[in-house]
Amino acid sequence: MTPYQSLDRSVAGKTVLITGAASGMGRATAHLFAREGANVMATDMNGDGVAAVAAEIKEAGFANVASIALDVSDHDAIKASVAATVEQFGGLDILINNAGFARLAHPSEEAYEEIWEDSVAVMLTAHQRLIRAALPHLMKTETGGRIVNIASTEGLGATPLNGPYVAVKHGVIGLTRAMAVDLGRDGITCNAICPGPIDTAINASIPDDHKVIYAKRRVPLRRYGIPEEVANITLSCCLPAASYLNGAIIPVDGGMSIKNA
Ligand code: NAI
Numbered sequence: 001m002t003p004y005q006s007l008d009r010s011v012a013g014k015t016v017l018i019t020g021a022a023s024g025m026g027r028a029t030a031h032l033f034a035r036e037g038a039n040v041m042a043t044d045m046n047g048d049g050v051a052a053v054a055a056e057i058k059e060a061g062f063a064n065v066a067s068i069a070l071d072v073s074d075h076d077a078i079k080a081s082v083a084a085t086v087e088q089f090g091g092l093d094i095l096i097n098n099a100g101f102a103r104l105a106h107p108s109e110e111a112y113e114e115i116w117e118d119s120v121a122v123m124l125t126a127h128q129r130l131i132r133a134a135l136p137h138l139m140k141t142e143t144g145g146r147i148v149n150i151a152s153t154e155g156l157g158a159t160p161l162n163g164p165y166v167a168v169k170h171g172v173i174g175l176t177r178a179m180a181v182d183l184g185r186d187g188i189t190c191n192a193i194c195p196g197p198i199d200t201a202i203n204a205s206i207p208d209d210h211k212v213i214y215a216k217r218r219v220p221l222r223r224y225g226i227p228e229e230v231a232n233i234t235l236s237c238c239l240p241a242a243s244y245l246n247g248a249i250i251p252v253d254g255g256m257s258i259k260n261a
Contacts, residue, residue: 007243009239009241010036011036011238012038014039015040015041015094016041016093017081017095017134018030018040018042018043019096020044021043021044021067022053023044023046024198025150025195025234026098028226028231029098029230029235031060032231032232032235034064040054040066041089042054042057043070044067044069045069045070046069047069050069066089068081078129078130082133091137091141092141093143095134096234096238097130097149099122100202102165102202105164106161116163116164118164119164120167120171123165123169123172124171124175127175139188143240145188146238147176147189147191148190148238149176151176151193151194151249153195155173157257169194176247177249191237191245192248193233193237193250194250195230196251197211197225197253199226215254220259222254
């Protein structure tokens with residue numbers, strides 16, 4: 001028998017760039033990677049917010065974190081942020097495309113066009129730009145570059161009045177599969193997480209009692225998730241030991257996407 005091979009389950013010393021890290025899942029992901037010993041570049045269009053997140057991580061005793069203001073709809077700023085990450089930490093091993101927003105509209109509404117354009121820019125075009133900017137560095141990573149795109153269960157189905165978001169999240173899944181196929185030969189993996197309902201600022205306008213009713217009706221676990229429950233699956237996709245996970249679309253939704261009735 002071949003001897004059992006123990007694979008590396010640590011991101012210690014790896015460098016990760018996270019978008020949308022001032023809040024919600026991005027913030028939780030920044031905390032978790034820092035706690036696991038990674039160098040964290042936390043980015044967000046909310047520069048003050050992401051600086052505050054970096055400060056709270058440092059206060060918790062994890063020094064290898066920096067922050068930078070990055071609006072992912074700005075192509076030049078993407079390139080500059082990747083360069084700043086490499087300058088600060090000496091490389092870039094892991095990219096987490098997480099930044100996003102939600103705005104509902106019916107196709108008959110005037111605002112639909114603008115929401116569509118913003119959604120494509122922030123939650124789809126930005127992902128490929130970040131991937132392409134990070135690529136030369138991901139290729140140099142000894143244990144294999146890692147990309148995780150945060151899609152949504154809206155990439156697997158559709159909720160009414162959410163057309164632009166549904167379209168771009170389906171696009172994120174397509175991009176993930178395309179990158180998995182194109183970058184696999186360079187030892188880089190690309191996977192997508194599809195969170196279900198997670199308690200973050202993105203859905204803060206939904207009243208709590210509506211959330212409870214919705215979760216009991218739709219989610220087998222009968223509750224919203226918390227950002228840390230997604231961050232831990234994101235981290236798992238980035239371990240050196242996750243070396244054969246590529247092009248996977250992973251629901252983290254309490255079972256919502258497989259529940260028929
Ligand atoms: P959140 O609102 O707590 O955090 C989103 C962050 O993205 C904010 O800090 C915001 O400033 C940032 N952001 C927005 N536009 C940006 C831009 N142009 N450039 C840079 N940063 C920008 O929301 P949450 O829930 O943590 O969202 C993270 C990701 O998870 C998003 O892609 C969202 O679509 C996705 N998601 C969220 C779900 C949920 O129920 N919370 C469910 C499924 C997917």
